Amino acid sequence: MKVAALIPGKRVESISESATLHDLVNALNIHHVGALVVSPDGKKVDGIVSERDVVRAMPGKLDEIASMRVRDLMTSEVITCSPDSTVAELMTVMTERRIRHIPVVDGTGDLISIVSIGDVVKAYISDLQSEQKALSDYLNS
DSSP states (O other): OBGGGTOTTOOOOEEOTTOBHHHHHHHHHHHTOSEEEEOSSSSSOOEEEEHHHHHHHOTTOTTTGGGOBHHHHOBSSOOOBOTTSBHHHHHHHHHHHTOSEEEEEOTTSOEEEEEEHHHHHHHHHHHHHHHHHHHHHHHHO
16 A cells, blocks of 8 residues: 555644744644644655654753753654555554654655554554455455
């Protein structure tokens, strides 16, 4: 299955690298997402920031949190995929790199969506169920 099958109707939320930690936490909560793409215009991918990044920033820095910005937490070297990437490829990358979100970009590098580990697992299970049904139908015919 291709990533293109996972993204129709799926919105991707972004945030500016200059946004405050307060803005970040509010955006994650409002949009009910685990990560935001860091982008100045909603197209260019400058980074990615997740709820895990927020938690990892806290130990030893609680007195600095009020002045922290998204740029202080974000991952700048973002792994992306294309709509033509396969679910199997994403599963491998997400497992090996221990990441939960991968932005989907077009041929020019513009942001078009984001895929989470939940999306990938759901698609994988759906594929397995379809394969199981096809095998069962074949054996019963």
